[in-house]
Amino acid sequence: MLLGKVKGTVVATQKEPSMVGFKFLVVKPLDEKGAEVSGSVVAVDAVGAGVGEVVLYATGSAARQTVATKDRPCDAVVMAIVDTLEVGGREVYRKGQE
Amino acid sequence: MLLGKVKGTVVATQKEPSMVGFKFLVVKPLDEKGAEVSGSVVAVDAVGAGVGEVVLYATGSAARQTVATKDRPCDAVVMAIVDTLEVGGREVYRKGQE
Amino acid sequence: MLLGKVKGTVVATQKEPSMVGFKFLVVKPLDEKGAEVSGSVVAVDAVGAGVGEVVLYATGSAARQTVATKDRPCDAVVMAIVDTLEVGGREVYRKGQE
Amino acid sequence: MLLGKVKGTVVATQKEPSMVGFKFLVVKPLDEKGAEVSGSVVAVDAVGAGVGEVVLYATGSAARQTVATKDRPCDAVVMAIVDTLEVGGREVYRKGQE
Amino acid sequence: MLLGKVKGTVVATQKEPSMVGFKFLVVKPLDEKGAEVSGSVVAVDAVGAGVGEVVLYATGSAARQTVATKDRPCDAVVMAIVDTLEVGGREVYRKGQE
Numbered sequence: 001m002l003l004g005k006v007k008g009t010v011v012a013t014q015k016e017p018s019m020v021g022f023k024f025l026v027v028k029p030l031d032e033k034g035a036e037v038s039g040s041v042v043a044v045d046a047v048g049a050g051v052g053e054v055v056l057y058a059t060g061s062a063a064r065q066t067v068a069t070k071d072r073p074c075d076a077v078v079m080a081i082v083d084t085l086e087v088g089g090r091e092v093y094r095k096g097q098e
Numbered sequence: 099m100l101l102g103k104v105k106g107t108v109v110a111t112q113k114e115p116s117m118v119g120f121k122f123l124v125v126k127p128l129d130e131k132g133a134e135v136s137g138s139v140v141a142v143d144a145v146g147a148g149v150g151e152v153v154l155y156a157t158g159s160a161a162r163q164t165v166a167t168k169d170r171p172c173d174a175v176v177m178a179i180v181d182t183l184e185v186g187g188r189e190v191y192r193k194g195q196e
Numbered sequence: 197m198l199l200g201k202v203k204g205t206v207v208a209t210q211k212e213p214s215m216v217g218f219k220f221l222v223v224k225p226l227d228e229k230g231a232e233v234s235g236s237v238v239a240v241d242a243v244g245a246g247v248g249e250v251v252l253y254a255t256g257s258a259a260r261q262t263v264a265t266k267d268r269p270c271d272a273v274v275m276a277i278v279d280t281l282e283v284g285g286r287e288v289y290r291k292g293q294e
Numbered sequence: 295m296l297l298g299k300v301k302g303t304v305v306a307t308q309k310e311p312s313m314v315g316f317k318f319l320v321v322k323p324l325d326e327k328g329a330e331v332s333g334s335v336v337a338v339d340a341v342g343a344g345v346g347e348v349v350l351y352a353t354g355s356a357a358r359q360t361v362a363t364k365d366r367p368c369d370a371v372v373m374a375i376v377d378t379l380e381v382g383g384r385e386v387y388r389k390g391q392e
Numbered sequence: 393m394l395l396g397k398v399k400g401t402v403v404a405t406q407k408e409p410s411m412v413g414f415k416f417l418v419v420k421p422l423d424e425k426g427a428e429v430s431g432s433v434v435a436v437d438a439v440g441a442g443v444g445e446v447v448l449y450a451t452g453s454a455a456r457q458t459v460a461t462k463d464r465p466c467d468a469v470v471m472a473i474v475d476t477l478e479v480g481g482r483e484v485y486r487k488g489q490e
Binding site: 001002003031032037046047048056058059060061062063065066077079080081082083084085086087088089092 | 301302303320322336337345365366367369
């Protein structure tokens, strides 16, 4: 999984039928200190994540292992909302205190 | 999934038989602000996307989860046409208004 | 899939038994303008491609979706020979006219 | 697999139900000399690894081939704790002697 | 597949049970001229490769398509030992003559 921050949303009405009903989140990857790094991905939301939240997302075939995304052309899924990130014995992120 | 812009097409008559009939699109990845980034991919079109359109494409095994591409040697598929991209509370792209 | 140019071949007699009989091609990836980019991959040939040809190759599990490569430890396959590449309304490559 | 060093942990209570009970480790990849390289990943712990240990982690669908992670949206797993790393005829790392 | 050179070995006694008995090789990727490039991977040996040999290795789910590695958390496998590498009409590597 990768750490990411939800930055926005994508709306797409014309799409593969099996992808109807999903919320597409624009996610920016974060490094282990919580800082944004280059690149971005559009991930299906499986946990009710909102813009601004720090999340974990899984990519590749793992992204089809949620109840919602099984057998769909989905290669990235937000599967957890991060409460705390502790690195090097120090808490570098706590939800609600950023 | 990744944001991309359809830049062109590839024609290939001599190919794996299971790939006959597909439209191959040259797609340039976009960052979360809609700007082109380095690299490019050739993706099968599953949604009737045309040159110039902003799309979502899936890569890896996810690219075989559309009705058209199942069990074929396809590792990238355009599976949605983007209507709007909203990042940081701002609409950075709307189809037909670029 | 990625655009590539076949640059050479690899011979390997000592190998996983299921890989006997394959032709291993050294492929250099190309960008959307047909220029070589960094990196290279060794792909199994599924279409009779020769050195110097511009091809499409698939990577990952897609590379096992040809009749030849099914269930083998193959992560890259040349699955099409490119006739034409058209980008931005301009033909940037035509087989036999490079 | 990649060499990595466990740098920290992630706590996430709101997540895909199948991921409950896992320990999420922040892992920094190492090069063949044992030096940290750029990037980081969050991997499920399958071997009882602790912060500061040098480990091997597998990514992609391989990360679902442990008893614990089967059929879950997990794309990275720590599946071994490194005792020794020998490169170029020289021992560059031995557990407990770093 | 990628060209690589075996640079060393990793010993790990505490690991996922299904990985017991494998030889872990530290492999440095090579470009199409046989020169080492950045990065390194730890691959399971499926062909009896030794330190110093030039090999082909497969990554991702392909790495589980050898008899030895099936259904195991293995994402990289050395599946061939290279005899010759010919690029641009020139032999750039021959085993035993480097």
